[in-house]
Amino acid sequence: MSEALPLFAAAFVTGLLGSAHCFGMCAGISGLFAVNASVASLRLQIPRAMAYNAGRVLSYAFLGIVVATLGQTVIKAIPDAAAPVRLASGLLIVAIGLQVAFNWRFLAPVENAGAKIWQRIAPAAKGLLPVTTIPKALCLGLLWGWLPCGLVYSVLLLAATTASAVDGGLVMLAFGAGTSPAMIVTGIGASKLSQFMSRRRLGAGLLIILLGLMTLAMPVMKFSAGPDDGVHSQHSM
Amino acid sequence: MTTVASGQDTGTCFHCALPVPPDCSLVVDIEGRQQPVCCPGCKAVAELIRDSGMSRYYSLRDAPQPGVGRPxxxxxxxxxxxxxxxxxxxxxxxxxxxxxxxxxxxxxxxxxxxxxxxxxxxxxxxxxxxxxxxxxxxxxxxxxxxxxxxxxxxxxxxxxxxxxxxxxxxxxRPELVEQRMALKRLLVASLGMMQVMMFAVGLYAGEFQGIDREMQHFLRLVSFVVTTPVVFYSARPFFTAAWRGVAARKPGMDLPVSIAVGSAYAASVYATFSNGDAVWFDSVTMFVFFLTLGRFLEMRARHRSIDRSTALSARLPNTATRIDGDDRSVVPVSRLAAGDRVLIRAGDAIPADGIIESGSTSVDEALLTGEARPQLKSPGDLIAAGSVNLDGLIEMRVSRTGGDTTLGTISRLSERARYARPGFVTIADRIASYVVVALLGVASIVAAYWYFVAPDRAFVITLSVLVVTCPCALALATPAAFAAAGSRLSQLRLLVTNGNAIESLSRATAVMFDKTGTLTRGTPEIRSVMVLDPSMSEYDCRLVAAALETASAHPLARAFSVNASLPKVSRQHVEVGQGVSGTIEGRHWRIGSARFVGGGAAGDRDSASAAGTDVFLAVDGNLVAWFDVADELRPEVAETLAALDRLGLKTALLSGDNENAVADLAKRLGITDFCFECTPQQKLKIIEAAQQNGERVVMVGDGINDAPVLAGADTSIAPAHGALLAQTSADVIMLGHSLLPVTTAIRMSGKTMRIVRQNLAWAIVYNALALPLAAAGLVPPWLAAIGMSASSLIVVLNALRLSRFK
The missing domain is CATH 3.30.70.100 (Alpha-Beta Plaits)
Structure with missing residues (x-):
């Protein structure tokens, strides 16, 4: 489990600091919660925002488990894949860092593919708007997890490299948990936070890149320290 | 006009306003226009918004053209x-x-x-x-x-x-600041708790399934980082309050809370950095979150009534158009003074209390009286600050400004209501100190015992004892119920200004009503005039009556006011509840009840009037005119009395009016117990006699002539009459027109006291059960935090039932 640790951390930080983009994209959702009520009270908004986010994070975790299981089958099929896969995770985290820092969208083609999937889901989402109840908010969140989003796809790739359903799910859970504070407060209008985030994109990106470099360095360090624990790509959980 | 980046031509995304990458050619069709978007995600969301028929979101978001808001x-x-x-x-x-x-x-x-x-x-x-x-x-x-x-x-x-x-x-406004701070603290605590709980699940799973030392250390470190702001930011009010309590030698429930949070946090930090056996970050964040949540809910209930009065003051305009001769100038409302003439356009809020000089209109007084229908107003009528001029252009002469207006008075009274604390809450606070000291004593004994029996478990068990026995539920039991009741009552347009009113209402056995202005609307009108002296015209009689009645504060006196110059009265004298006497051009006039006016002739006229009130005018002992003054009943009077009857409360009517008027009304309303031609002293005697028979009397009256009567009752309820509102000393003030809230208040007070008793009983039973279990070491700290939180949440939620009381 310890080897997946920097991955969780990177996913969490990506969620936490990379969500400047989500603000612009999803700020409207708080509007959708409230657009027909003259003023939606906080008492109504907070539980809905929580339910919506819980749904979204659950979707991410589910996707994480799916891709990680796929990743597992692929990686298992390749002999001596452990080291290259570790290397790939590290590079991927660096790429995510670049994506956050410079808005470099290396997964644009995947986003287009995701948009196709979304077209099948959109009609269901339409029926849930405007969000008037907590179950509706939860369902909308579950569907929202499928929105085409480069950031999500890149972290999903990272989840795939864990080659373990549990770790993959946890990577996405950490990512979703990281995005939650931002997404919950958008519902309550913390535009200040959004500005704060967008100004610090570069810093956030660099932090993620640093985590990527740590991931890259780790097998090297482990290897030099001796083969006592953690070198094997499969582990206890 | 600066336009908001809506993305038409600036290369930014129509949906999220971020730059569109050069190689991106995605567009979305919104209301017939192709708008560029930056990514498939934004496109998807924009289409979803469009297809749900919510394109209005974009038009709301984007700047409208100049002139849309105001001409x-x-x-x-x-x-x-x-x-x-x-x-x-x-x-x-x-x-x-x-x-x-x-x-x-x-x-x-x-x-x-x-x-x-x-x-x-x-x-x-x-x-x-x-x-x-x-x-x-x-x-x-x-x-x-x-x-x-x-x-x-x-x-x-x-x-x-x-x-x-x-x-x-x-x-x-301090309560807004308080609320914003509390909300931030709650948010930090809730986000912190969610994250720490996630890590805790990992740690607990690790304990069962085996976990890397390194991983465990990492999870503890992250928990430490997340818990720190929860302890130092969200829980800070507990620490400061605990310290205040200690400094004042009156330790409150914040002291054990602070000791528990502080020591658990300190021990966890130590364990984190020394690789100790256990950390309690999850218990700490959960404890702080639920405490903060309980306080937040209680505060919301307390503030809900204030939100209303803040809304009231927000309705006052900032400026008014003052008329000086031919000049019109816009001045700040704070510069208006009594006597100024102001112009009020349709749609504007009335800036001050005043009398209409010209123009007629209808005004919306819903904020002040709860009356939803527009009220027609014409020259000579009073209009109150904060009401809204709906359709006409009017000129008004200002009579009262700022804090002296009805609106200002209501705000002040609601302020007073907020600080009114029931007597036994104060007592409970005092007892709380002893409870806290006792609990700390018990915790020390438990600590000492386990220190000798099993030193390694002593800390955990003491922590659990401190957390589980936190007397939060005890401390919240009463204030939460009273806050919820107060806020519900203010929704019913009842202002409770005396902290003991709810308790005393709950014990009420009899309700006594004043007649004029209480059962009736207090806006009497002269239905007919019979002139008995052929040398005088009806108009002369009205003028004399109006002149005499200027001295009287009796509600009926209002029926006589006329918009004309009045004869001068000297040696004017008011006999409270009876009538007015005075000298006009050397002749001695009396106006009032038959008995007051004197002369057998008046008695003959009594039977002539079957409804309404008879007012007689006499000069030098000879009857001159007889006025039939009628006052419309308040809406829902009959329902109110019937409801009181169903509650098993005795009702009585105490009036200074004549027998016919009172008996007739009593009969129509089914009141068997009534008194007529009562002086305030007699009313007071009736109340005292009832009290000696063991009755708990609620007096509903305006207290204009009979303040001592209100003061003599166990609880007093007064309808709000604009001008006299400021002087009222009633325990409860009725802002609306209907009497029905009186019964609601009485029923609700009973329910409130029941909820207080339930809450106290629950808090005591919970603590009595939890303490021995925790002392025996059967309750781990996280369970203690859940138990304590659940017990105080139950108390708060139970109290909040009152805010939906019907």
């Missing part, structure tokens, strides 16, 4: 705010810049706050603009050299909002 010629009205006076009144100024808080009417949602902030920040000279979508307040800071206050306000108005500058004392 352009009216935007000059904002220029008055550039005057020195206005800046002093509504802005804080520093070196070259000014800051002001503006209430933004007409906000919908978070998108509105985004729009306002973006638009204002594009104005030259504006340094910062922040909008709270919760309180609808904008805090803006601008350089005085580059921008004018009126520009900011006009911009807001052009966007379609209704800006209202707030004077600093209104802007920083």
């Amino acid at each position: 352009p010629e009216e935007t000059t009205e904002w220029q008055v705010f550039d005057s020195e006076d206005m800046l002093v009144a509504f802005a804080d100024r520093g070196d070259g810049y000014a800051e002001s808080t503006i209430y933004v009417g007409g906000m919908y949602c978070a998108a509105c706050s985004w729009l306002i902030e973006t638009t204002l920040k594009k104005l030259p000279g504006v340094e910062s603009a922040e909008v709270s979508p919760v309180t609808h307040r904008l805090r803006v800071r601008w350089r005085l050299a580059d921008a004018r206050y009126s520009d900011l306000l006009a911009t807001l108005a052009r966007l379609g909002y209704q800006p209202q500058p707030l004077a600093p004392e209104n802007a920083t």
